[in-house]
Amino acid sequence: MRKEDTGAGHNPHHHSHSHKSCVSLVPIFNHLEEEQMNEITKTIHSINYKKSETVYHAGEQSDSLFIVNKGKIRVYRLSESGKEQLVRILMPGDFTGELALFTETTYVSFAEAMVETSVCRIKRTDFQNLLLQYPTISLKVLTEFSKRLAQSEKQSMRFATEKVETRIALFLAECFDSENQTDTIELPMSKKDLASYLGTTPETISRKFTELEAQGLIEQKTHKLIKVLDLDGLLLN
Amino acid sequence: MRKEDTGAGHNPHHHSHSHKSCVSLVPIFNHLEEEQMNEITKTIHSINYKKSETVYHAGEQSDSLFIVNKGKIRVYRLSESGKEQLVRILMPGDFTGELALFTETTYVSFAEAMVETSVCRIKRTDFQNLLLQYPTISLKVLTEFSKRLAQSEKQSMRFATEKVETRIALFLAECFDSENQTDTIELPMSKKDLASYLGTTPETISRKFTELEAQGLIEQKTHKLIKVLDLDGLLLN
DNA sequence: CGGGGAGTTGATGTCACTCAATTGGGGTGG
């Protein structure tokens, strides 16, 4: 456990001067001056994970923020009754562990590398010092927090008020919006994970996709590739 | 609309020197020095609302943070398909409008006074200046954000993975925890609102309460007062 | 005292989960 503390098995082969590229990749910091960057660079550690390795797990003592540099991380939770829910998938530039920094003393979710992944790790105290020293970073982080909060509340409301079919349609519509060059979207996760993310089962996902296809709203090119034929039709449901 | 801009109908009878009590009530600020307090006091406006008056509504141009000074505010949303969900109830010291400050330019939720209510209003630019000037406030706000995020993600996960009965039981358990002097809890809202908050219907709430009572887990003293007879029983469900 | 909304109770319908069997596809080792 907590392999990242020792670095064992993760090839933490970065040397401190090679952190720079990591820091500059992070949206939270990318408005800063060279000199400030260098200071920050001193406080972070770069860690690599192989596919399906654990970044952290619920219950573990938490004292760090993780920022994805390269790769993908799957963040999920276990509910009171033991069922798993996919919370989000982190792409480069995204961060996790933020609750750890301010409220909780242990992680409440699980994070696992989906592919070969490299992250920057910043300790709680170092990060808090950065915030006090560079107030503009706080604004960036606050902005990021508020985005995430908005996202979470939206998701929450959909669970509370929309049926599965609508949640799926809304999800597809959002994927469509972010892939603004083409009408074919690539699902960012397996249908199993999608089911977990949308609070349903793989069976239901499968059936609803077939229904949407029968209605002429989408076309399933492959398991991962979906062509959207009628966006409005999806939404006015 | 936007009555708070003019103050019409809200008796904004506070004078600037009387804001102080308002500011000192706000957890975000209550670690500051007298002098800093006074500076903040200049930037805020106090507004009163009568029962069921609108504080803001979705779609309205947003440029302010609202902090509850006295009273209760009901925050709710309308989903894509037009159904209402109760997001939270603000008590003194709580704030809302935060998304407005960082991400959205319009409010996404509705806020309405449940009783005679008094709030402090801070404009976006003033608030951002405060954050840059007093980095410790940022930490407070970040902490508050992360709490709310944790709460929202927890709620979201419960919608995704737990059935109605469990969500009710968990809600009761949390009420129980916060009223740590007695085994009788007072529901913080009507059962209608509770249904909306928990993503179900008043009918189901009613039935489940009866079931829980039949199982000997709770006792309904009145519509608002619930005596918890077997907390563990509630939770291990 | 009367009105109206909150709360309750019953009957019915349906959406989506569960369980089970089968197919499909991607990755690994021989």
Added chain:
DNA sequence: CCACCCCAATTGAGTGACATCAACTCCCCG
């Protein structure tokens, strides 16, 4: 490079949880 294997994905049948609709009661407040 191919075959196998495993897990994802699909499809079907049955069930159950919860929403809906409707009728009624209970308070709370004017």
